[in-house]
Amino acid sequence: MKLESLDFENNEMMPSKFTCDGQDINPCLIIEDIPENTKRLALIMEDPDAPMGIWIHWIVFNIHVTETIEENSVPGTQGTNDFRKLEYGGPCPPSGTHRYFFKIFALDEKLHINEGCKKKELEEAMEGHILATAELIGLYSRENKE
Numbered sequence: 140m141k142l143e144s145l146d147f148e149n150n151e152m153m154p155s156k157f158t159c160d161g162q163d164i165n166p167c168l169i170i171e172d173i174p175e176n177t178k179r180l181a182l183i184m185e186d187p188d189a190p191m192g193i194w195i196h197w198i199v200f201n202i203h204v205t206e207t208i209e210e211n212s213v214p215g216t217q218g219t220n221d222f223r224k225l226e227y228g229g230p231c232p233p234s235g236t237h238r239y240f241f242k243i244f245a246l247d248e249k250l251h252i253n254e255g256c257k258k259k260e261l262e263e264a265m266e267g268h269i270l271a272t273a274e275l276i277g278l279y280s281r282e283n284k285e
Contacts, residue, residue: 182197199213200216
């Protein structure tokens, strides 16, 4: 499986449009080579460079199988991010350049967990049901805004 965006290349700077300095909306994501028996997709966006440890920016699960997650969309059921919200929270690093990992999971079943779940609950529900994964890394620094 492969994950990319039309808005930025892997390991390249994300446009400020998708951050707290811009419109704070999710970028368009393109998913390729989804396994044939995939029933649902799940997505986690996180920042491993946050001062307090991994910071969760977006959790979405039970996404119907699709090759495109549209910009500024809610493609499935959302979990609670570390901003304590049920929505995309864009990059907003306090200093330096941070990495933002978009991780997509192809699942063999619909998950039976509730909206607002945390990352740990999602990971536990996905256990044993992941057919494939892919990731895309975007970079952002508030010092280098567009």
